[in-house]
Amino acid sequence: MATRQLAPNSFIWESMSRLMLSEIFASQNIVAALRQLISPLCDQIASADDFRFIDLFAGVGGNRSGFQSAGGRCVFTSEWDSYAQKTYIENYPAEHMIAGDITQVDAADIPDHDVLLAGFPCQPFSIAGVSKKNSLGRAHGFADETQGTLFFDVARIIETKRPRAFLLENVKNLMSHDKGRTFDVIKRTLTQELGYHIYCKVIDGAHFVPQHRERIIIVGFRGPVAFDWDMLNLPEKNQIKLGSILHKTDGSEPLLVWDGSKFFDHANQCIPAKYTLTDNLWVYLQNYAAKHRAAGNGFGYGLAHKDSVTRTLSARYHKDGSEILVYQGEQKNPRRLTPRECARLMGYPDTFRIPVSDTRAYQLLADAAMPPMILSVAQAMKPMIINSNEKIWQAMPVQINVEELTMTGKSNNWTREQLLVAFNLYCQLPFGKLDQRNPDIIRFAAMIGRTPSALAMKLVNIASLDPVITGSGRKGLVGASKLDRAMWDEMQQDWNKFALESQMMIDALVSQSNATLIEPLVTEEIEDDVEINYSAENKTSQTQIRVGQHFFRRAVMSAYAGRCCITGIAHPSLLVASHIIPWRSGKDNRLNPRNGLCLSALHDKAFDKGLITLTPDYTIKISSSVRQMADNRFASEWLIGLEGKKIALPEKFTPSIEFIEWHNENIFLRD
Known part of the structure; x- marks a missing residue:
């Protein structure tokens, strides 16, 4: 069917004819209502965005600014304060109207989206807010029925819409409010009730602006992802000073048409006198500070110089500006920041419009999210949002739980997800511990909806496919299925893919059940031969490296029963899962346990530097450069004396002869 093309004017009037004009102009957001009418035209010419998000408790749009700059498109906004709405509309002309009271919004009516953003009210939890409410005898936290329960x-909305991810922003005090119980309720709701994987971090605004402003950021993902806070690109803290955001009186202050002369007198190149404290107010603040100093309290004004990093801007700033007073010399009273300077202090660009009074502007900006901070988090989250379907581990169910991992109907067949867990456990458990009484087998059997005996039997079936096990005279159960054999072949053909996918499955199960992983046999540090590009673009790869190394260490340590194959040392802190072909040289076998040796830290370094190697029959060979140190007692006992001795072979994953020969040819320092 051909699409009828409408000229812009005819489209608008045809759309308006379907609406009651009285309803449009009765709307609190007339401009937004009119824009909504022409949104189909906008959609025709708009380019595709990377992801869609909604902005709850939007304020003046700090969260939106960050995620929009990261490539997202806002499809729904909620904000109840009329002054915040006015400011938001002025800065973010939208195709949608702003919803008011979120408690009155049916979640089903909210557009589908990839990310939910919410800076739910912080006053019930902030230090200043709690102090004020206590002084007035009012409830705070979740007991504040007006604001405290808005988290729910x-x-x-998360429960109804199930977005891929969310970001929640609040004051640092949220973590300690009510002795931590408030934060526990929030975390329990997000993880146990909603099934999301969450990551929490306190970030100081001083990384981005000249203001000490700590905020708790809670990031959540619907499924297991390779997110890590190390992906966050944080500039060095306290490097930006107050002088960088103050109005310039040397003629270089930009003329902002939308500000006019409200905040800066361009004709006289000065800050309007109304921002300088009166004599009475300045005397009052000094006396107030002196009184509290005498009482041993820390209350008082904060005098800030051009080379300062300020205190936190608060919603009471409009009263006297006491927390951030700009020093103007000994002969002049200090002054408040102007609203434009406050916007800069919060990380908003000069293109940000301030269409409200100074009092309202101070209040709105003090409650706002900081765009550069949110942008930094958005950039770290973005790969998990837009590439989630491309991640190896996203092939697993979105939400790992017992029902999805158990058999369905009358079939007793093992699912791929269950087999991934079983094969991962086989790689990490010694052959002698494949028993239904093993606590790890009991724990993981419950997670995947199998009995301990069934999981133990499956592990022994897998052992029957291992030529190292069967070649040693030990036998597993002769009952491996076609699917078992296919999984074994898949594992052998691509250890990297198998390790990442199976380890993420294990981690997801542990996260969902609040269980504990198998006790690590080695330290969790990345080994020295792992070369990482620490650029921002490669942050995701760093996390994948950690996941893979986690699997590799456990598999190698398990194979060697947690003992150095040269010395027999068994202390975990002294052991390294060493690569035969170094990580930097053998991309295809980085996570293959047959490319691993369990060595003490000393012998790992010697092996990596080519001072020792192995022959194809697993005999130790020492480089001549070491033999020249025969008069050194330490070298003689711990290195030279090893010549001709054989290593203790593992019970599975015997070192590959091919890899050993490669080490001989490419790493070992020959005579």
Whole structure:
């Protein structure tokens, strides 16, 4: 069917004819209502965005600014304050109207989206807010029925819409409010009730602006992902100073048409006198500070110089500006920041419009999210949002739980997800511990909906496919299925893919069940031969490296029963899962346990530097450069004396002869 093309004017009037004009102009957001009418035209010419997000408790749009700059498109906004709405509309002309009271919004009516953003009200939890409410005898936290319970509206929307990810922003004090119980409720709701994987971090605004402003950021993902806070690109803290955001009186202050002369007198190149404290107010603040100093309290004004990093801007700033007073010399009273300077202090560009009074502007900006901070987090989250279907581990169910991992109907067949868990455990458990009484087998059997005996039997079936096990005279159960054999072949053909996928499955199960992973046999540090590009673009790869190394260490340590194959040392802190072909040289076998040796830290370094090697029959060979140190007692006992001795072979994953020969040819320092 051909699409009828409408000229812009005819489209608008035809659309308006379907609406009651009285309803449009009765709307609190007339401009947004009119824009909504022409949104189909905008959609025709708009380029595709990377992801869609919604902006709850939007304020003046700090969260939106960050995610929009990261490539997202806002499809829904909620904000109840009329002054915040006015500011938001002025800065973010939208195709959608702003919803008011979120408690009155049906979650089903909210557009589908990839990311939910919410800076739910912080006053019930902030130090200043709690102090004020206590002084007035009012409830705070979740007991504040007006603001404190709005988190549960966020949870209600997450439960209904199931976005891929969310970001929640609040004051640092949220973590300690009510002795940590408030934060525990939030985490329990997000993880146990909603099934999301969450990551929490306190970030100081001083990384981005000249203001000490700590905020708790809670990031959540619907499924297991390779997110890590190390992906966050944080500039060095306290490097940006107050002088960088102050109005310039040397003629270089930009003329902002939308500001006019409200905040800066361009004709006289000065800050309007109304921002300088009166004599009475300045005397009052000094006396107030002196009184509290005498009482041993820390209350008082904060005098800030051009080379300062300020205190936190608060919603009471409009009263006297006491927390951030700009020093103007000994002969002049200090002054407040102007609203434009406050916007800069919060990380908003000069293109940000301030269409409200100074009092309202101070309040709105003090409650706002910081765009550069949110942008930094958005950039770290983005690969997990837009590439989630491309990640190896996203092939698993979105939400790992017992029902999805158990058999369905009358079939007793093992699912791929269950087999991934079983094969991973086989790689990490010694052959002698494949028993139904093993605590790890009991724990993981419960997670995947199998009995301990069934999981133990499956592990022994897998052992029957291992030529190292069967070649030693030990036998597993002769009952491996076609699917078992296919999984074994898949594992052998691509250890990297198998290791990442199976380890992420294990981690997802542990996260969902709040269980504990198998006790690590070695330290969790990345080995020296792992070369990482620490650029921002490669942050995701760093996390994949950690996941893979986690699997590799456990598999190698398990194979050697947690003992150095040269010395027999068994202390985990002294052991390294060493690569035969170094990580930097053998991309295809980085996570193959047959490319591993369990060595003490000393012998790992010697092996990596080519001072020792192995012959194809697993005999130790020492480089002549070491033999020249025969008069050194330490070298003689711990290195030279090893010449001609054989290593203790593992019970599975015997070192590959091919890899050993490669080490001989490419790493070993020959005579």
